[in-house]
Amino acid sequence: MTQSRLVTSLVVLALAVALVQLAIWWLKPPPAPRQMVGPPRSGYTLHDFTFYAYARDGSLSFRMRSPSLQRREDDQSLYVDRPHFLLPPANGAPGAPWRGTSDYGWINHDNTVLKLMGEVDMHRAAFDDAPSAEIHTSDVTAWPRQNKLATEKPAHMRQGTSRMSSIGLRANLQSKHLELLHDFHGTFAPSHHD
Numbered sequence: 001m002t003q004s005r006l007v008t009s010l011v012v013l014a015l016a017v018a019l020v021q022l023a024i025w026w027l028k029p030p031p032a033p034r035q036m037v038g039p040p041r042s043g044y045t046l047h048d049f050t051f052y053a054y055a056r057d058g059s060l061s062f063r064m065r066s067p068s069l070q071r072r073e074d075d076q077s078l079y080v081d082r083p084h085f086l087l088p089p090a091n092g093a094p095g096a097p098w099r100g101t102s103d104y105g106w107i108n109h110d111n112t113v114l115k116l117m118g119e120v121d122m123h124r125a126a127f128d129d130a131p132s133a134e135i136h137t138s139d140v141t142a143w144p145r146q147n148k149l150a151t152e153k154p155a156h157m158r159q160g161t162s163r164m165s166s167i168g169l170r171a172n173l174q175s176k177h178l179e180l181l182h183d184f185h186g187t188f189a190p191s192h193h194d
Helices: 002-027
Strands: 044-054 060-071 078-081 084-087 098-107 114-124 133-143 148-159 162-172 177-187
Touching: 060 098, 148 177
Parallel strands: none
Antiparallel strands: 044 060, 060 078, 060 084, 078 098, 084 098, 098 114, 114 133, 133 148, 148 162, 162 177
16 A cells, blocks of 8 residues: 555656646746847938938929938937038929028928927028028928928028018018018118119
8 A cells, every 4th residue: 555655646746746837837927028139220320411302293392411310210200410401492483592501400201391400590592683581590490392481589581681580480482471470670771773
């Protein structure tokens, strides 16, 4: 009887060990997913680049040169240092492009919104009967495909001999419509026609 009790005890012990091992395996949490080291492949940095953005019809929406660009993988937007930009007339309309600089820039994922941050200086050369023009402001949001821009910051403008300043502006560069929001001051010299 002692030998059969020993065999029975060994069988019971083996079953208990198997049940404990099965319980450990069953209750153990799944292994953690492998963590990727480094940034995702969609993020990148460019140095000394020129960026061209085009509208759906193939016309140039804007051009930007900069010493540094970073693409963010979360929203695919672009962050730009010290950009030099060019905003051509929309839809191939006649006129001179607006050229300018800002401290920083941001471009959304589909190139329809351009934020020019810090000090922003823009100028347009004279063309046809339109005199040269300048805008000096900060923190501008531009919609290049519509040739529109806006800021809530103080802005100083010059076109020919006319001078204007305001706090905040909205401009349609294509239609030459300018909305000055607050605290407007202006000097308009008479035009001379021979």
